[in-house]
Amino acid sequence: xxxxxxxxxxxxxxxxxxxxxxxxxxxxxxxxxxxxxxxxxxxxxxxxxxxxxxxxxxxxxxxxxxxxxxxxxxxxxxxxxxxxxxxxxxxxxxxxxxxxxxxxxxxxxxxxxxxxxxxxxxxxxxxxxxxxxxxxxxxxxxxxxxxxxxxxxxxxxxxxxxxxxxxxxxxxxxxxxxxxxxxxxxxxxxxxxxxxxxxxxxxxxxxxxxxxxxxxxxxxxxxxxxxxxxx
Amino acid sequence: xxxxxxxxxxxxxxxxxxxxxxxxxxxxxxxxxxxxxxxxxxxxxxxxxxxxxxxxxxxxxxxxxxxxxxxxxxxxxxxxxxxxxxxxxxxxxxxxxxxxxxxxxxxxxxxxxxxxxxxxxxxxxxxxxxxxxxxxxxxxxxxxxxxxxxxxxxxxxxxxxxxxxxxxxxxxxxxxxxxxxxxxxxxxxxxxxxxxxxxxxxxxxxxxxxxxxxxxxxxxxxxxxxxxxxxxxxxxxxxxxxxxxxxxxxxxxxxxxxxxxxxxxxxxxxxxxxxxxxxxxxxxxxxxxxxxxxxxxxxxxxxxxxxxxxxxxxxxxxxxxxxxxxxxxxxxxxxxxxxxxxxxxxxxxxxxxxx
Numbered sequence: 001x002x003x004x005x006x007x008x009x010x011x012x013x014x015x016x017x018x019x020x021x022x023x024x025x026x027x028x029x030x031x032x033x034x035x036x037x038x039x040x041x042x043x044x045x046x047x048x049x050x051x052x053x054x055x056x057x058x059x060x061x062x063x064x065x066x067x068x069x070x071x072x073x074x075x076x077x078x079x080x081x082x083x084x085x086x087x088x089x090x091x092x093x094x095x096x097x098x099x100x101x102x103x104x105x106x107x108x109x110x111x112x113x114x115x116x117x118x119x120x121x122x123x124x125x126x127x128x129x130x131x132x133x134x135x136x137x138x139x140x141x142x143x144x145x146x147x148x149x150x151x152x153x154x155x156x157x158x159x160x161x162x163x164x165x166x167x168x169x170x171x172x173x174x175x176x177x178x179x180x181x182x183x184x185x186x187x188x189x190x191x192x193x194x195x196x197x198x199x200x201x202x203x204x205x206x207x208x209x210x211x212x213x214x215x216x217x218x219x220x221x222x223x224x225x226x227x228x229x230x231x
Numbered sequence: 232x233x234x235x236x237x238x239x240x241x242x243x244x245x246x247x248x249x250x251x252x253x254x255x256x257x258x259x260x261x262x263x264x265x266x267x268x269x270x271x272x273x274x275x276x277x278x279x280x281x282x283x284x285x286x287x288x289x290x291x292x293x294x295x296x297x298x299x300x301x302x303x304x305x306x307x308x309x310x311x312x313x314x315x316x317x318x319x320x321x322x323x324x325x326x327x328x329x330x331x332x333x334x335x336x337x338x339x340x341x342x343x344x345x346x347x348x349x350x351x352x353x354x355x356x357x358x359x360x361x362x363x364x365x366x367x368x369x370x371x372x373x374x375x376x377x378x379x380x381x382x383x384x385x386x387x388x389x390x391x392x393x394x395x396x397x398x399x400x401x402x403x404x405x406x407x408x409x410x411x412x413x414x415x416x417x418x419x420x421x422x423x424x425x426x427x428x429x430x431x432x433x434x435x436x437x438x439x440x441x442x443x444x445x446x447x448x449x450x451x452x453x454x455x456x457x458x459x460x461x462x463x464x465x466x467x468x469x470x471x472x473x474x475x476x477x478x479x480x481x482x483x484x485x486x487x488x489x490x491x492x493x494x495x496x497x498x499x500x501x502x503x504x505x506x507x508x509x510x511x512x513x514x515x516x517x518x519x520x521x522x523x524x525x526x527x528x529x530x531x532x533x534x535x536x537x538x539x540x541x542x543x544x545x546x547x548x549x550x551x552x553x554x555x556x557x558x559x560x561x562x563x564x565x566x567x568x569x570x571x572x573x574x575x576x577x578x579x580x581x582x583x584x585x586x
Contacts, residue, residue: 129322132285136316137335138386140308151325 010202015209021182021191022203026210029187032100033168036107040115040167041160048119048159049145053131063120069113074106078176081106085177098179103187106173111163118159126152154226161222168215235297236261236390236421237282242291244277244445252277254291254447257440259390261296264412264422266436267447268429268455270488270582274445275425276319279392282423283316295390312339315388319395321379323367328359328378331367335386353385354378358407372399377408384411384420391415393424397431409435427486427582429457443488443581453526453550454491460484460583472532472547478508480575483583495577496551498527498561499570508575511549515567525558527551529571 014022051062084090085097085105096102126148134147149156171189178185180194188211196204237259244252252274259265269275280286282293284300284307293300295310315335324331332350341349354360357377362370370378376399383391393412400408412435415422425442426432429451432439441451458469460483468476469489477489502510513531520526532546549571563569 127322129318129320130324132280132316132318133322133324134334134338135285135311136283136314137382138312138315138338139334140338143338147324153325 011205014206025191037164040111044115045119052120052123074172102177107167115163122155238294266432269442313389315383316392329363353381357381475532484586487583488581493550493552497572
């Protein structure tokens with residue numbers, strides 16, 4: 001018990017002193033997660049709306065595949081992309097392996113099915129009158145899509161939050177594609193894994209607390225936005 | 232029929248195995264106000280949705296101003312810009328009332344300032360100028376409907392399809408909304424509206440059609456009554472005029488339509504001593520020969536004082552179709568007092584809800 005308290009006290013001291021290692025890992029984690037979520041949103045939300053509103057053959061199969069992809073383990077995504085990005089791999093010439101860009105790519109692949117599936121559900125959840133009203137008032141396809149996005153903004157925002165949450169806390173992809181290089185590709189999660197394994201438990205706890213605080217803050221921010229979006 | 236804005240031929244719409252709409256022929260003359268009367272669930276909204284090109288029919292043809300719908304995407308879009316539909320429970324976009332009304336103008340590339348000016352004008356017409364800055368989804372049902380009307384009229388459509396335009400509108404604003412609708416033809420807008428109330432159709436429309444169970448008749452059927460089924464002495468009844476209650480045999484209650492086949496209505500000089508539960512005394516207002524039959528219109532529900540003129544219906548018309556032979560045998564005369572009698576089981580009830 002005493003040991004635990006000592007570790008915790010040391011962790012709080014590290015956190016309070018804004019340890020450089022903690023800060024740099026946190027900045028990288030936030031940076032890659034924000035980028036990958038942004039890309040996943042930019043691709044997933046339009047796809048979700050298109051599929052959600054479309055009536056076409058194979059829609060059910062597509063939706064099923066999408067939901068199956070939600071269960072994709074991060075380690076598997078890491079492994080596949082590692083093979084592709086390694087110097088003799090298919091995309092080896094891009095020289096991305098062990099860079100923050102590789103983490104962003106991996107996290108994008110991780111978040112895309114989730115954001116798309118939730119955006120699809122959001123689009124289907126928007127009252128059918130929204131589309132009909134927009135159409136009868138003369139809106140073209142783009143304006144209809146924009147209107148649906150605006151009217152269902154709370155649910156679409158939830159899709160983005162879920163995507164962010166998924167990538168911000170993942171460790172498999174960051175580890176395998178980033179390589180946990182100190183000051184370059186070391187994210188909060190990979191740092192926790194490493195420091196704890198090394199016996200630097202206070203640093204691990206400090207990082208964990210930082211991760212939790214930031215995740216909580218981001219979620220509160222989104223919750224606030226959602227409340228404003230859905231009066 | 233010289234210049235139809237809407238022409239429908241052999242239109243059918245199926246939802247799964249269920250046929251919800253079956254319209255052989257239907258036209259709406261340009262510059263007119265037409266009404267389709269029918270109970271809830273009779274296919275009125277589906278019909279308007281198809282005419283608004285929002286929904287494709289299962290089969291059949293729709294022509295708007297002589298141009299067939301569904302030929303190409305671009306052509307449909309062009310037609311859709313001339314038509315606007317106002318839904319029964321209109322959706323209010325999550326923005327201000329003014330923003331809602333300006334939506335159609337913005338969709339047509341009208342500049343922001345001009346769109347706001349015209350939207351404000353449209354709001355003025357429906358008496359909601361003061362609400363321009365309000366948050367639209369928070370409006371009451373009646374206000375939302377008037378906003379939706381303004382939103383539709385702001386784009387100055389050639390054809391306005393109004394689904395139950397007067398439901399939810401409070402008594403204070405009903406006259407205003409009716410006036411706006413009546414003025415539309417003069418502004419170049421043809422109107423097709425639906426209603427479940429016969430009075431609304433009669434008051435507003437140049438032409439009425441009835442839609443019951445998905446099939447459309449170009450005229451209102453005889454003996455079509457709309458009202459509310461309520462309990463009276465433990466029995467379901469519908470009041471059709473002061474002191475006139477139809478006795479019904481139905482478990483349903485609430486707003487409904489009742490249709491009586493004129494062939495099942497008997498005429499009797501004596502107060503009827505029969506098993507028929509429905510007997511209404513009135514004067515014969517109209518006599519019309521139809522081949523070997525005679526259509527007798529009995530004016531019921533009129534106060535007892537003798538009518539100034541025997542012609543014309545002042546109360547509620549009940550029509551009986553009898554053979555020429557019984558007409559001659561009874562020697563029926565215009566203005567004569569007579570009872571219209573029919574059995575409760577001969578009444579067809581549409582609409583209504585289980586209690």
